[in-house]
Amino acid sequence: MNVIPYIIERDLRRFYRYKWWLAGMISMNLADLFILALVYTKMVKFDYFKFFSPGVTVTALFAAAFMIGREVNWEVRRDYYHYLLSLPIKRWELAFGRILSGGLRGMVYMSPLLLTTFAFLGFPNPWQILLILFALFLLSLGISALSITIATSTDNFEKFAVMRGVTYYLLFFCSTVFYPLDLIKDISKQGIIPPFLATLAEINPLSCGADLIRSFLIGKPPFSINLVFSIVIFSLPIIAISSLTYVKILQRQR
Amino acid sequence: MRKILLVIERDLKTFLNHKILLLMRALWFIAQILLFGLIASRMVVVPNYFEYYAAGVTIIILYSTAVYIGYDIYEEAEHGIVEYLLSLPVSRKELAIGRSIGGGLRSFIYVAPLMGIVLALLGVSNPLLLLVAFFSLFLFSFGVAGMSMTLAMGIKSADKFDILMGVLDALIVRLSTVMYPQIFIQQTNPFYADIANFNPLTFASDLFRWGAGLEQYITFSPLVSIMAIILFFSTFTFIGVVFYERKLEGGGWE
Numbered sequence: 001m002n003v004i005p006y007i008i009e010r011d012l013r014r015f016y017r018y019k020w021w022l023a024g025m026i027s028m029n030l031a032d033l034f035i036l037a038l039v040y041t042k043m044v045k046f047d048y049f050k051f052f053s054p055g056v057t058v059t060a061l062f063a064a065a066f067m068i069g070r071e072v073n074w075e076v077r078r079d080y081y082h083y084l085l086s087l088p089i090k091r092w093e094l095a096f097g098r099i100l101s102g103g104l105r106g107m108v109y110m111s112p113l114l115l116t117t118f119a120f121l122g123f124p125n126p127w128q129i130l131l132i133l134f135a136l137f138l139l140s141l142g143i144s145a146l147s148i149t150i151a152t153s154t155d156n157f158e159k160f161a162v163m164r165g166v167t168y169y170l171l172f173f174c175s176t177v178f179y180p181l182d183l184i185k186d187i188s189k190q191g192i193i194p195p196f197l198a199t200l201a202e203i204n205p206l207s208c209g210a211d212l213i214r215s216f217l218i219g220k221p222p223f224s225i226n227l228v229f230s231i232v233i234f235s236l237p238i239i240a241i242s243s244l245t246y247v248k249i250l251q252r253q254r
Numbered sequence: 255m256r257k258i259l260l261v262i263e264r265d266l267k268t269f270l271n272h273k274i275l276l277l278m279r280a281l282w283f284i285a286q287i288l289l290f291g292l293i294a295s296r297m298v299v300v301p302n303y304f305e306y307y308a309a310g311v312t313i314i315i316l317y318s319t320a321v322y323i324g325y326d327i328y329e330e331a332e333h334g335i336v337e338y339l340l341s342l343p344v345s346r347k348e349l350a351i352g353r354s355i356g357g358g359l360r361s362f363i364y365v366a367p368l369m370g371i372v373l374a375l376l377g378v379s380n381p382l383l384l385l386v387a388f389f390s391l392f393l394f395s396f397g398v399a400g401m402s403m404t405l406a407m408g409i410k411s412a413d414k415f416d417i418l419m420g421v422l423d424a425l426i427v428r429l430s431t432v433m434y435p436q437i438f439i440q441q442t443n444p445f446y447a448d449i450a451n452f453n454p455l456t457f458a459s460d461l462f463r464w465g466a467g468l469e470q471y472i473t474f475s476p477l478v479s480i481m482a483i484i485l486f487f488s489t490f491t492f493i494g495v496v497f498y499e500r501k502l503e504g505g506g507w508e
Contacts, residue, residue, distance in 0.1 A: 019417070192296075
């Protein structure tokens with residue numbers, strides 16, 4: 001257990017080597033918030049900036065936590081795990097350490113955006129902040145685990161890139177990050193989009209993360225403990241699956 | 255002329271090797287239109303926003319694929335392929351002109367079927383106007399390729415190039431009328447509107463909308479937009495070709 005901090009330290013150091021990616025992401029997130037959201041506020045009948053700020057925060061969390069899969073897939077393709085197995089670290093420690101470091105990357109990257117959201121929308125009370133941080137950390141772990149599961153499911157980079165992309169787009173666009181759930185449900189009822197997309201948007205962990213922040217900061221949607229439960233139901237099984245698949249890939253013979 | 259055609263052919267083949275990139279861009283395009291575009295069009299107060307947005311996304315994808323020539327040039331410099339290119343019986347000028355044309359042409363070829371899908375959704379009222387718009391977009395993609403070549407040859411650090419491209423991509427798209435009509439940008443912040451008024455993406459999206467019969471949302475008269483695109487094309491194609499040719503002398507790319 002005491003080696004896990006070393007795994008986390010290694011992965012966090014590697015995270016800061018992606019300076020270009022971080023700079024691009026930061027500029028994208030800030031441009032989304034301070035240009036796109038402000039212009040959309042003039043185009044919709046509600047304060048889109050307030051609505052979208054929590055969405056951008058969750059977007060940032062997702063992108064940073066999802067990044068670990070890219071590295072794990074590279075390690076799988078290059079048989080780098082032989083080196084990892086030579087280290088005095090148990091396999092489950094390695095698996096859990098990677099998931100944890102992916103989750104921490106998400107939290108580290110997301111924190112300035114969460115603070116920006118608080119600065120513009122107001123600070124919730126300390127208990128609400130704790131609940132938000134707990135839920136987002138769990139969400140970040142779940143996303144990291146999901147990304148590792150996808151990364152270990154194939155050693156073909158092209159398949160991995162497609163699977164990653166499809167997951168990315170489905171989770172982003174079928175969520176309440178950009179638009180309210182009521183609207184998605186209305187459109188689904190009108191038959192403009194298939195009903196399963198509305199269901200996906202409702203149970204999507206990204207929706208739950210964004211809506212949890214919104215419930216405390218703008219009061220809409222109202223707070224429901226189901227938002228936290230949905231994140232728990234998504235994250236815990238995927239963490240278990242991801243740990244198993246990661247250990248399995250470490251043990252495979254080629 | 256034959257040698258320039260060979261350079262263009264090589265760039266087209268190189269582009270087709272990025273199968274995953276092309277597939278992911280197409281998936282992104284579909285998700286943007288069929289999910290974001292459909293749902294956002296019910297959220298905003300702008301009439302026919304779906305048509306407006308679909309046309310804008312086409313311009314975004316045209317821009318982002320034309321920019322890719324810069325990454326190819328950068329990779330060639332990093333992997334020592336420039337030396338190989340210089341050893342070929344092709345003059346530096348032919349190489350530079352071929353790269354510029356190839357960079358623009360390949361993005362236009364890639365985007366053409368996607369444009370066809372959008373035009374099928376929007377309908378075509380006047381084929382002649384559409385032809386003029388297509389010609390202007392053709393020049394636009396050459397201009398973007400020239401701009402990307404200039405940046406790729408001008409910046410020697412891979413990190414700096416990636417950061418610049420990321421920031422440029424985030425800002426150039428959001429500070430234009432590809433996603434929202436100019437009037438809303440003006441209402442949000444006149445400074446944003448001033449930038450959007452000089453943004454080549456604004457002129458390109460204006461022309462595509464004009465060609466597709468969505469005249470009610472164009473910012474400038476088609477003549478002004480055509481002149482602006484010609485200016486953008488001539489400036490950046492000239493700078494790109496001259497800069498690339500000069501940098502090839504004496505190891506300027508190293």
